[in-house]
Amino acid sequence: MRLLILSVALTALAIASCRPRESITNSNSAGLSAARSDNTSGPQPRQPCLNLNNATAEELIRLPGIGEVIAKRIIDYRERHGRFRRPEEIIIIEGFSERKYRVIAGMVCVE
Numbered sequence: 001m002r003l004l005i006l007s008v009a010l011t012a013l014a015i016a017s018c019r020p021r022e023s024i025t026n027s028n029s030a031g032l033s034a035a036r037s038d039n040t041s042g043p044q045p046r047q048p049c050l051n052l053n054n055a056t057a058e059e060l061i062r063l064p065g066i067g068e069v070i071a072k073r074i075i076d077y078r079e080r081h082g083r084f085r086r087p088e089e090i091i092i093i094e095g096f097s098e099r100k101y102r103v104i105a106g107m108v109c110v111e
Contacts, residue, residue, distance in 0.1 A: 049109035052090060053083045063107060065100040084110045 050059055052074070060071035073093050084090065087108045091101050
């Protein structure tokens with residue numbers, strides 16, 4: 001009998017924990033949704049991105065976390081292996097980490 005009660009309680013707890021987080025509200029999420037609705041009222045101007053497939057070393061150096069050495073490695077990689085298909089491929093380059101990519105992800109693209 002105790003085992004049955006325990007299994008029912010665990011099942012109820014498991015089901016309750018599977019609720020979508022959107023239904024759980026607090027003061028912070030209400031403020032965030034209000035802020036989001038203000039930002040989506042019209043088209044936002046989009047910052048131009050730096051195309052990794054034709055960027056010069058000088059343009060790459062302007063990105064945060066990229067110096068002369070990394071910029072040269074990016075260009076060398078591009079010349080040896082061809083165009084980047086996705087911006088994430090830049091992580092392949094020696095000395096370029098996923099953390100650096102996350103910093104510049106919104107600033108770079110491939111075309």
